[in-house]
Amino acid sequence: MKPVQRGTSLRAKQAARGPGRPLQDLNTHAAILDVAERLFARLGYVGTSLRMIADSAAVTQALITYYFGSKERLFEAVFKRRGLELAARRHALLDELLASHDRPSVEALVRAYVTPQFDLKKSGPGGLAFVRIQARLHNEPEEVAFRLRRDVYDEATKRYIKALGDALPGVSAADVNFRMMFMIGTYLYMISDVSRLDELSDGAFNTANQDEVLERMVQFLKGGICAPGTPGV
Amino acid sequence: MKPVQRGTSLRAKQAARGPGRPLQDLNTHAAILDVAERLFARLGYVGTSLRMIADSAAVTQALITYYFGSKERLFEAVFKRRGLELAARRHALLDELLASHDRPSVEALVRAYVTPQFDLKKSGPGGLAFVRIQARLHNEPEEVAFRLRRDVYDEATKRYIKALGDALPGVSAADVNFRMMFMIGTYLYMISDVSRLDELSDGAFNTANQDEVLERMVQFLKGGICAPGTPGV
Numbered sequence: 001m002k003p004v005q006r007g008t009s010l011r012a013k014q015a016a017r018g019p020g021r022p023l024q025d026l027n028t029h030a031a032i033l034d035v036a037e038r039l040f041a042r043l044g045y046v047g048t049s050l051r052m053i054a055d056s057a058a059v060t061q062a063l064i065t066y067y068f069g070s071k072e073r074l075f076e077a078v079f080k081r082r083g084l085e086l087a088a089r090r091h092a093l094l095d096e097l098l099a100s101h102d103r104p105s106v107e108a109l110v111r112a113y114v115t116p117q118f119d120l121k122k123s124g125p126g127g128l129a130f131v132r133i134q135a136r137l138h139n140e141p142e143e144v145a146f147r148l149r150r151d152v153y154d155e156a157t158k159r160y161i162k163a164l165g166d167a168l169p170g171v172s173a174a175d176v177n178f179r180m181m182f183m184i185g186t187y188l189y190m191i192s193d194v195s196r197l198d199e200l201s202d203g204a205f206n207t208a209n210q211d212e213v214l215e216r217m218v219q220f221l222k223g224g225i226c227a228p229g230t231p232g233v
Numbered sequence: 234m235k236p237v238q239r240g241t242s243l244r245a246k247q248a249a250r251g252p253g254r255p256l257q258d259l260n261t262h263a264a265i266l267d268v269a270e271r272l273f274a275r276l277g278y279v280g281t282s283l284r285m286i287a288d289s290a291a292v293t294q295a296l297i298t299y300y301f302g303s304k305e306r307l308f309e310a311v312f313k314r315r316g317l318e319l320a321a322r323r324h325a326l327l328d329e330l331l332a333s334h335d336r337p338s339v340e341a342l343v344r345a346y347v348t349p350q351f352d353l354k355k356s357g358p359g360g361l362a363f364v365r366i367q368a369r370l371h372n373e374p375e376e377v378a379f380r381l382r383r384d385v386y387d388e389a390t391k392r393y394i395k396a397l398g399d400a401l402p403g404v405s406a407a408d409v410n411f412r413m414m415f416m417i418g419t420y421l422y423m424i425s426d427v428s429r430l431d432e433l434s435d436g437a438f439n440t441a442n443q444d445e446v447l448e449r450m451v452q453f454l455k456g457g458i459c460a461p462g463t464p465g466v
Binding site: 043044046047135136138139146149150154157158161173174175177178179180181182184185186187188189190192195196197199200201204205207212213215216217219220221222223224225226227228229230231232233 | 276277279280368369371372379382383387390391394406407408410411412413414415417418419420421422423425428429430432433434437438440445446448449450452453454455456457458459460461462463464465466
């Protein structure tokens with residue numbers, strides 16, 4: 001990921017192009033996405049304005065509108081940039097598992113589903129910002145978040161639900177579907193960096209080591225997903 | 234929970250008091266809290282302004298400031314109103330369990346920890362709004378959310394961690410603490426009403442029945458929390 005360029009250099013570039021010339025600077029385009037990603041991650045969709053993004057990227061709001069159309073479309077561009085890559089990675093890992101096993105194990109499926117998130121989080125400040133946007137997506141305005149989430153993630157997630165069901169012949173489809181929700185809730189909370197463990201254990205434990213978080217979480221999710229069917233429902 | 238009164242009647246009351254007289258209308262105080270709760274739940278802390286709350290409650294911003302001081306203090310008042318009650322309920326349920334069992338089971342502990350949330354959610358629109366505020370609290374600005382969360386919830390949650398550890402002599406303290414985080418992530422996601430299950434199961438399943446959600450979740454959490462210790466960490 002290219003670091004965001006200093007505002008003065010972007011301004012200088014735009015000035016050098018002169019008025020009326022096509023604005024097609026890929027660096028500027030990427031820089032706007034990077035800045036928007038960081039701000040959306042920190043302040044949420046509602047708390048972030050195009051003016052803040054423009055100021056922080058040292059470009060005009062008109063330029064952002066020229067490239068992206070609106071705040072909603074910019075948010076979509078930010079989310080899809082890494083989200084589609086993440087979904088593709090989930091598909092690829094599942095393809096690998098299905099190619100080498102008739103029925104991949106629950107542990108292998110859980111690991112394949114959540115690992116791309118942790119890899120992204122470890123990849124640098126941009127990946128971390130994206131992961132935070134994703135972790136708070138279900139608290140963003142429905143009209144912005146829900147379609148986006150569906151478009152980016154549903155196809156891969158449905159394939160994992162199917163594979164989990166195949167791995168758990170003794171568990172009802174209802175339980176399998178609910179347990180996928182519980183898994184999503186667990187990993188979204190853990191990737192949102194909540195500092196809660198540190199507080200609640202009086203500093204004895206923390207989530208600084210992402211590999212440790214992943215291992216402990218996979219073990220927990222395996223136990224929960226493989227539990228006997230829920231009685232009485 | 235008293236429904237929010239219509240703005241005109243509140244305005245009429247204030248006018249009837251006349252200028253300069255002490256404003257101590259408990260109904261107005263509660264109405265402001267109710268309106269703020271609804272707006273914070275829908276729009277988040279950043280997305281909600283005192284002006285919006287004043288307009289929606291049909292009072293002046295000055296009156297809100299008179300009662301609560303600032304948006305941050307109002308948010309705190311909203312959160313503590315039901316949050317402290319919820320924490321007290323958790324304490325009481327744990328006291329009951331400890332009085333009747335030497336070592337309460339993991340299932341009983343999980344159920345006692347999450348049930349007050351679901352009861353609150355079912356209690357009406359106010360309880361539901363509060364639960365949504367709580368579910369998104371870890372995505373609110375740290376300076377607003379973190380101390381509040383600590384003050385309201387830490388004491389009871391630490392008691393549950395201790396009791397879970399006692400119930401799981403074969404599981405390390407680290408796993409027990411991490412698993413409490415996983416449980417919190419799971420139930421926060423499930424109480425935030427995400428409509429995700431409906432989408433991902435193409436309408437075959439949904440979370441409309443809160444008792445069903447609770448039963449399936451308790452079964453999952455029991456399986457995850459009772460899993461053998463995480464290998465290799």
